[in-house]
Every structure is written in structure tokens, then in C-alpha cells.
Amino acid sequence: MNNLAPKLTSEEYEKNFAEIHPPFTPNSAAAEANRCLYCFDSPCMKACPTHIDISTFIKKIASGNLKGSAKTILSANWIALTCAKACPVEVLCEGACVYNARGEDPIQIGRLQRYVMDWYVERGMPPIFTPAPKNGKSVGIVGAGPAGIACAAELSLMGYGVTVYEAKSEPGGLDTWGIAPYKMKREDSLNEAKMVERLGATIKTGMRVGDNISLDDLIRKHDAIFLGVGLRTPTRLRIPGEELAGVHDALTFIERVTTRKWSSVDVGKRVAVVGAGNTAIDAVTEAKRLGAEQVMIIYRRSSEEMSAYDFEFELAKIDGVTFHFLTTPKRILGTGHVGAIECVRMKLGAMDADGKRSAEPIPNSEFQIPIDMVITAVGQTPEKSFLAQIPNLKMDRGNVWVNPETYQTSSPKFFAGGDCINGGKEVVNAAADGKKAAHGIDNFIMSNE
Amino acid sequence: MADLSVNCGGIKSPNPFWLASAPPTNSAYQVCKAFEAGWGGAVWKTIGEPVMNVVNRYGSIDYNGQKIIGLNNIELISDRPIEVNLKEISETKKLWPDRAVIASLMVESKRETWHEIVKRTVDTGCDGIELNYGCPHGMSERGMGSAVGQVPEYCAMITGWVTEVSTIPVLVKLTPNISDIRFPGRAAKKGNASGISLINTINTIMGVDLDTFELNPSVGGKGGHGGYAGPAVKPIALNMVSQIATDPEINLPISAIGGISTWRDALEFILLGASSVQVCTAAMHYGFRIIDDMVEGLSNWMDEKGFQSLDDVRGKSLRCISDFGNLNLLYKAVARIDESKCIQCNLCYVACDDTAHQCIDLIPHNGKNQPKIRESDCVGCRLCFIVCPVEKCISMVRVDDGKEAITWNELMKQMPQPLTWEALRQFQHKHGIEIH
Numbered sequence: 001m002n003n004l005a006p007k008l009t010s011e012e013y014e015k016n017f018a019e020i021h022p023p024f025t026p027n028s029a030a031a032e033a034n035r036c037l038y039c040f041d042s043p044c045m046k047a048c049p050t051h052i053d054i055s056t057f058i059k060k061i062a063s064g065n066l067k068g069s070a071k072t073i074l075s076a077n078w079i080a081l082t083c084a085k086a087c088p089v090e091v092l093c094e095g096a097c098v099y100n101a102r103g104e105d106p107i108q109i110g111r112l113q114r115y116v117m118d119w120y121v122e123r124g125m126p127p128i129f130t131p132a133p134k135n136g137k138s139v140g141i142v143g144a145g146p147a148g149i150a151c152a153a154e155l156s157l158m159g160y161g162v163t164v165y166e167a168k169s170e171p172g173g174l175d176t177w178g179i180a181p182y183k184m185k186r187e188d189s190l191n192e193a194k195m196v197e198r199l200g201a202t203i204k205t206g207m208r209v210g211d212n213i214s215l216d217d218l219i220r221k222h223d224a225i226f227l228g229v230g231l232r233t234p235t236r237l238r239i240p241g242e243e244l245a246g247v248h249d250a251l252t253f254i255e256r257v258t259t260r261k262w263s264s265v266d267v268g269k270r271v272a273v274v275g276a277g278n279t280a281i282d283a284v285t286e287a288k289r290l291g292a293e294q295v296m297i298i299y300r301r302s303s304e305e306m307s308a309y310d311f312e313f314e315l316a317k318i319d320g321v322t323f324h325f326l327t328t329p330k331r332i333l334g335t336g337h338v339g340a341i342e343c344v345r346m347k348l349g350a351m352d353a354d355g356k357r358s359a360e361p362i363p364n365s366e367f368q369i370p371i372d373m374v375i376t377a378v379g380q381t382p383e384k385s386f387l388a389q390i391p392n393l394k395m396d397r398g399n400v401w402v403n404p405e406t407y408q409t410s411s412p413k414f415f416a417g418g419d420c421i422n423g424g425k426e427v428v429n430a431a432a433d434g435k436k437a438a439h440g441i442d443n444f445i446m447s448n449e
Numbered sequence: 450m451a452d453l454s455v456n457c458g459g460i461k462s463p464n465p466f467w468l469a470s471a472p473p474t475n476s477a478y479q480v481c482k483a484f485e486a487g488w489g490g491a492v493w494k495t496i497g498e499p500v501m502n503v504v505n506r507y508g509s510i511d512y513n514g515q516k517i518i519g520l521n522n523i524e525l526i527s528d529r530p531i532e533v534n535l536k537e538i539s540e541t542k543k544l545w546p547d548r549a550v551i552a553s554l555m556v557e558s559k560r561e562t563w564h565e566i567v568k569r570t571v572d573t574g575c576d577g578i579e580l581n582y583g584c585p586h587g588m589s590e591r592g593m594g595s596a597v598g599q600v601p602e603y604c605a606m607i608t609g610w611v612t613e614v615s616t617i618p619v620l621v622k623l624t625p626n627i628s629d630i631r632f633p634g635r636a637a638k639k640g641n642a643s644g645i646s647l648i649n650t651i652n653t654i655m656g657v658d659l660d661t662f663e664l665n666p667s668v669g670g671k672g673g674h675g676g677y678a679g680p681a682v683k684p685i686a687l688n689m690v691s692q693i694a695t696d697p698e699i700n701l702p703i704s705a706i707g708g709i710s711t712w713r714d715a716l717e718f719i720l721l722g723a724s725s726v727q728v729c730t731a732a733m734h735y736g737f738r739i740i741d742d743m744v745e746g747l748s749n750w751m752d753e754k755g756f757q758s759l760d761d762v763r764g765k766s767l768r769c770i771s772d773f774g775n776l777n778l779l780y781k782a783v784a785r786i787d788e789s790k791c792i793q794c795n796l797c798y799v800a801c802d803d804t805a806h807q808c809i810d811l812i813p814h815n816g817k818n819q820p821k822i823r824e825s826d827c828v829g830c831r832l833c834f835i836v837c838p839v840e841k842c843i844s845m846v847r848v849d850d851g852k853e854a855i856t857w858n859e860l861m862k863q864m865p866q867p868l869t870w871e872a873l874r875q876f877q878h879k880h881g882i883e884i885h
Contacts, residue, residue, distance in 0.1 A: 027514075030514050031514045034513040037794050037796065037838050038796070039793075039794040039795060039796065040794070040795040040799035041795050041798075041799075041811070041818055043793065043817060062513065062514075098792040098794045101792040101793075102792050102838075
């Protein structure tokens with residue numbers, strides 16, 4: 001890459017990546033917990049994809065029963081620590097809090113959940129659940145992301161022998177590799193994996209199915225298999241210049257920020273992120289926090305259509321991100337490395353099949369933006385070469401098809417959940433899928449007895 | 450601006466707010482500082498027999514993150530000698546001639562001892578005497594404080610010893626640790642008291658430490674009951690003040706004490722007949738500066754309501770006090786929910802369905818559950834109104850026509866005696882009252 005942004009001092013990095021939502025002190029947690037009305041049939045609980053009994057766990061904070069509070073949370077959601085920090089609570093539990101209707105700030109549910117889970121981790125995660133005696137059945141789980149971890153935990157509790165196969169060197173999936181450091185630390189995700197191991201599951205890292213273990217072996221060894229493989233293949237822009245040095249996909253970039261020393265992650269002085277989802281916002285704000293001088297988002301539709309949450313949009317604006325809406329890159333220019341991006345103006349047309357308005361280029365509206373780095377964040381797809389090996393596996397619009405009740409795929413022994421069935425949603429959706437799939441697997445195995 | 454001055458049994462002060470006899474009035478330094486802040490009077494911390502205190506002395510009950518909704522103490526009367534206190538009382542009164550300075554006394558139950566201390570107290574120039582018949586700890590074991598207050602005969606006798614030599618007003622401070630507060634009240638009257646102060650603190654153990662298993666507070670591992678005060682005791686005090694105020698045999702001015710933290714609390718006591726009010730816990734929590742809002746809030750309220758003086762306000766709620774047997778059995782109200790205000794927390798539903806009369810249904814509406822009251826089944830208990838967190842969302846609406854009224858006492862004169870369930874059921878049926 002050319003024209004690198006100067007490195008920052010370690011103090012500046014620490015400041016830029018400091019947590020956006022710092023932890024509660026015991027007093028402030030108690031005060032917030034006591035503010036909770038303890039609604040009956042609470043809307044926050046309904047709004048949570050894992051249906052945590054939120055008002056109950058909050059009342060347990062108020063009474064000082066933190067272990068009981070952790071149990072209430074974990075009974076519903078095995079990925080509770082990551083969810084507490086990375087969930088878009090504004091559109092889920094906190095968005096449903098009845099205080100909103102009263103014109104007051106909602107209860108800070110995410111921070112309260114974090115308070116409980118931090119306490120639980122600091123206490124060394126003492127046992128809360130007793131797994132049922134081993135039932136002699138075995139389930140293989142492909143992918144140790146939140147869906148796989150949740151599925152593994154639930155099955156372990158039911159007495160299944162569970163082996164999780166993870167291609168990467170550490171478990172956790174995107175929770176470990178892909179969440180902005182100002183939201184959470186990767187240790188949180190690793191602790192969730194540890195919790196599952198303590199319930200009896202085995203996590204084998206560095207195991208890529210089809211590489212150091214064959215799919216046939218997997219099918220032979222296990223009574224059922226859960227696919228929590230996520231979306232591994234970044235969608236390409238398919239424009240000239242994409243091969244130039246200085247063009248990165250967002251997940252690779254974010255993984256570097258999450259796992260390396262910040263001073264060793266290079267960014268250009270001028271960074272363009274293509275796409276306007278939540279991953280794009282993460283990438284653009286992280287580039288800015290690493291020292292990039294000019295950061296921008298390039299998106300073919302308008303702010304109305306972008307999939308990033310409002311609070312993410314706000315965060316990006318506070319970080320000084322420039323938004324080029326109704327703009328699409330046509331080619332990336334440069335000799336060897338990125339020097340500029342040529343874009344074309346767009347206009348919105350009729351609704352397309354996804355319910356979004358289509359975007360069409362305006363003829364002769366091309367213009368160039370000088371740029372040193374391009375980050376592509378236009379989505380990912382499941383790894384088709386792997387999925388194609390599974391017999392009779394039906395796909396639906398690029399994702400793995402499952403029965404929405406049982407999470408069983410069209411290949412009877414295979415179940416699936418998380419991003420690979422929904423095209424990329426929240427951690428909490430993956431946590432919910434994994435847990436529900438575990439019960440689908442249980443019914444499948446037990447009815448085959 | 451309204452006139453806030455009061456005269457409580459001959460003791461005058463520019464406003465009704467006095468500091469109660471307690472730690473805040475332990476010394477001239479404190480009382481002068483309080484007067485500087487604007488307090489109308491101060492009852493000096495009780496002086497008398499030699500005592501020695503222990504540590505820790507205070508315990509608090511906190512609720513849902515709110516500190517000190519109740520405070521208890523095992524501190525004794527003043528641990529400074531009588532002559533030091535009397536000298537400071539005299540100096541303070543000279544510095545603050547317009548404020549009420551009242552000496553609280555407690556000595557052993559001997560006529561001569563009482564005569565001597567009363568005479569010495571009168572010599573200080575203070576405005577009045579308050580007899581401490583209330584301390585529930587430390588002194589009661591030595592035959593003083595509540596040991597006197599709990600025996601009306603002692604109360605009358607000692608009050609008589611005091612009033613036969615005192616040339617200044619004498620208030621008798623009653624203990625609430627008794628089954629019927631009117632008996633010591635009547636005894637005070639019999640002893641020629643000028644007025645009654647109540648309530649003193651309530652016997653309590655504040656709490657048990659779940660780690661050490663010791664009491665809170667703990668004196669080197671041991672503890673015991675202390676005297677309880679603060680916001681949580683206000684309803685108990687309101688009841689006892691109203692009992693003294695409505696007793697036809699007593700008819701004495703009242704200095705009300707018990708959980709008074711704001712001008713609103715003070716007004717409630719004044720509406721139930723109090724002439725002055727005494728404050729301790731609120732001052733111990735926040736300092737003397739709270740007097741500013743107390744005086745200003747009271748004054749603003751009086752102006753807004755058009756009252757010139759506290760004499761126009763005093764006792765205005767006493768007409769509402771009644772025995773259960775004189776309440777109208779045919780008054781009927783039901784709860785109504787203003788759905789435009791409802792936030793669907795559904796606390797009303799769970800409270801009614803689990804613990805009241807099962808007359809609220811949850812009706813699915815726009816993805817939420819809207820509570821709806823089945824009025825025909827609503828008994829008008831008011832629980833839903835109380836648990837609702839939204840102001841004016843649930844209201845209790847009168848639904849009887851107001852034409853008929855009958856009290857239990859009146860009904861019993863009409864009913865065959867002994868009363869049968871069948872006879873009562875017929876009466877209810879006639880008036881459309883269904884019990885289910």
C-alpha cells in the first residue's frame with residue numbers, strides 16, 4: 001500500500017479503541033436494576049431472539065443474587081457475554097423497553113447483562129448446570145462460532161457427546177475474530193467456548209473438514225451433524241483493479257484489527273469502504289481509529305436503504321466518516337497499488353424482489369476519488385465447495401435451507417444454524433439457532449432409537 | 450406571603466420546623482448552625498443522668514438503592530454533663546431570642562431530682578421543657594425513657610412533679626412502643642402537660658449481616674434493639690398523631706414527629722392536627738440545609754391554596770378520620786385504564802390475577818398485550834392503581850349513584866343478630882354487590 005497513515009502513540013490507540021459502553025460499578029448496576037419495573041410478560045424478553053427472562057435476571061441483580069442472575073441468562077443464551085456487548089440492543093430488548101413509551105431512557109439491559117456475565121467470568125465461571133448422564137450418542141459440530149457453541153452447550157447438557165471442529169486456531173468464530181475492539185474483547189468469546197468445554201464438549205481447533213478430517217469420517221462418527229459454518233467467502237466487487245495492493249475485504253481487515261497489535265495494522269491515509277452494512281461501519285470506524293485521515297463509505301443506494309443500524313450510522317458520523325450515497329465504484333485505479341477509485345452516480349428505480357429500490361447508474365456521471373486503500377464490505381456467502389459435498393443439501397437463495405422448526409436440512413443427518421442459513425444476522429440470532437437446533441437434533445436422534 | 454409562625458402549647462417559633470431531640474441538637478454549635486440555616490426551633494438532645502455511649506450507634510434500612518428509608522440508633526441521651534448543656538442552652542437562647550429552644554429532660558424517677566433539674570432548666574431562659582418518656586434502649590432498662598412512657602400512671606405522676614414547679618410550657622414526648630397511645634396521652638393531660646410530642650422511636654432490630662451473622666449495627670459482635678425513625682415510620686406516626694388529636698379527653702397541642710423529610714410530610718401532620726413538627730433523620734441524612742425547601746415549599750403551598758396562617762390549615766383532615774364501622778358500605782368505585790397512557794408493563798395484570806380479584810384480562814393488541822378491566826368483576830380494591838408506574842393511567846372511578854349510604858354500624862342495627870351469612874348475602878344482592 002502507498003501513502004500509509006502515520007502510526008499513532010500507544011495512548012492514542014488505547015483511547016481510540018476504548019470501550020464505547022464501559023462496565024457498571026456495583027452501585028450503578030444496582031441503581032439501574034432497581035429502576036427496572038419488573039414488567040409482567042415483558043416486551044424486552046419477547047424482543048430478544050433467545051427470549052432471555054430479562055426482568056427476572058435484572059431483579060436478581062437488585063437482590064444481589066448474581067449467580068442466579070447468570071443462570072437465568074445462560075438458561076436462554078449460551079453466548080450471553082458476547083451478546084451483552086455486541087447485540088444491537090437499541091433495536092432488540094432496549095428498543096422494546098416500556099420506558100420508551102413513557103418518554104424515558106430504557107433500562108440499560110445490555111450493560112446489566114454484561115455486569116452479570118463479567119462477574120461470572122471473574123469468579124472463574126463456577127458450575128451452574130449439571131449435564132445429564134451421557135446418553136451414548138454423539139453429535140459433530142462444524143464451526144465453533146456462536147451457533148456451533150450454543151448448539152454444543154445445549155447438547156452437552158442433554159448428555160450428548162459433542163465434538164466441535166473448528167478450522168481456525170481458536171474457537172468463537174466472528175465473536176473471536178470479527179467484532180470491533182471498542183465493543184468487546186476476543187477473550188470474552190474465548191471464555192464462552194471454555195464454558196462449553198466445561199459442560200463436556202470437545203473443541204478441536206485447526207480441523208478443517210475435508211482437509212484434516214473427511215466429511216465421510218464425520219458422517220460415520222456422529223449420529224447427527226450441525227453446520228455452523230457461517231459465511232466464509234467475501235463477495236467480490238467484480239470490477240477492474242480489485243487485485244491491486246491496498247484492496248482488502250472487510251472481514252480480513254477487521255480480523256487484523258482484532259488480533260494484531262494496532263501499530264502493526266497498516267491503513268492508508270485515505271480509505272474508502274464499499275458497502276453500508278454494519279460490517280462496513282465497523283471497518284470504516286476502525287480504519288479511522290487506526291489513524292486514517294479521510295474515511296468514506298461508498299454505497300449505491302441512499303441512507304434510507306442501507307442496512308447499518310441508526311446507532312452505527314451515528315457512530316460513523318461522529319467519527320467523521322464521509323458518506324457517498326447513490327454512488328457505485330466502477331473501477332479501482334493505480335499502478336500496482338490503489339491510487340484512486342472511479343465511481344458512477346446512481347438513481348433509485350422501482351422496488352426490486354428484496355423490497356429495496358433498485359439502483360441504476362446515471363449515464364456519463366463518472367468521477368474519481370483519490371484513495372489509498374479500499375475495503376470491500378458488500379457481504380459474504382457460505383463456502384459452496386464444502387457444502388456441495390454434503391449429499392442432497394438444498395440451498396435457498398445462496399444459504400443453507402433448514403426446516404424453521406427443527407433446523408434440519410434437506411440432508412436428514414445434517415442440521416444448520418447461524419449466518420449460513422440466514423445470510424448474516426446478529427450473534428444473538430446464531431445463539432438462538434444453535435440452541436433450537438440442538439433440540440431438533442435431540443428429537444431426530446431419539447425418534448430414530 | 451403566608452404566616453408560618455406557630456404557638457405549640459405556649460412555645461412560639463417563626464416556622465413550625467423544629468429539630469427533634471437527637472444527635473443534631475447535641476451542642477450549641479449545632480443548634481446555632483441550624484438556626485442560622487433557618488430552623489424555627491430545636492429540642493435539645495436530652496440531658497440528665499450520667500451515661501456512656503458505645504460504637505457503632507446507627508443502623509439503616511436501604512430500599513431498592515435508596516439510602517436510609519429508616520434509621521435506628523442505640524445512642525443514649527447526652528453524654529455531656531448537665532451543667533455544660535444548660536450553659537450552652539442559655540447562651541444559645543440569648544443569641545436566638547426569636548427561635549424556640551426547648552430542653553429535653555430525663556432523670557431518675559424521684560420528685561426532688563425532677564424538681565431540681567426543672568428549676569435549673571427554667572433558669573436558662575429556654576422556651577419550654579420536653580419530657581423524654583420515649584427512649585426505647587439503654588435508659589429504659591434503668592427505669593427511665595420508655596419505661597415511664599409505657600406506664601400511664603408513671604407518666605401522669607412525673608409530669609405532675611415537673612408541672613408543679615415549671616414556669617414554662619412542658620411537652621410530654623410519648624413512646625410508640627405501646628398498644629394504645631391514647632392512655633399515656635391522657636396521663637400527660639392529667640399531669641398538666643402543655644402539649645404532647647410524638648412519636649419517639651420504635652423498637653427495632655435493623656438487620657442481620659449475612660456474612661458475619663452479627664446484627665446491624667454491631668458493637669464488637671453484639672447488638673440489640675434500637676430506636677427506629679425516618680421516612681418508613683411516617684404512616685405509624687400519622688396514625689398515632691391522629692389518635693391523640695381526635696381523643697376528646699386529651700385536647701392538647703401536638704408537636705408531631707416521625708419520618709418528616711419534606712414540607713409535604715409536615716403538612717400531612719399539620720392537617721391531622723399538629724402545631725409544630727420535629728425533624729431528625731432527614732437532617733441527619735442531608736444536613737440542616739434542607740430547611741430552606743421545607744419553609745419555602747410550605748409557604749408556596751399556603752399561598753397557592755390561599756391560606757393566611759397555619760391556624761387555617763391545622764386539623765383540616767381530622768373530619769375525614771373515621772372508624773371502619775362508620776364507612777359507607779355502598780360507596781362503589783372501579784378501576785379504569787387510560788389505554789393511551791398504558792405502556793403494557795402489565796404489572797396491574799399480574800398483581801390482580803395473582804393476588805387480588807382476577808378482573809384484568811390481557812388482550813393481544815399490535816403485538817403487545819393490553820390489560821383490560823372487567824368492570825363487573827372489579828371489587829375496587831385499588832391494587833392495580835397502586836402498582837401502575839404511569840401517572841394517571843389507572844384511575845379509581847366512582848360508579849354508585851351516591852343516593853344511598855349505609856355503614857356497618859347502621860346495618861347491624863337493621864340486621865337480625867347474631868348475624869348470618871345468608872342475611873348479609875341478601876343485603877348484598879339487593880344492592881347488586883356480588884362476591885366471588
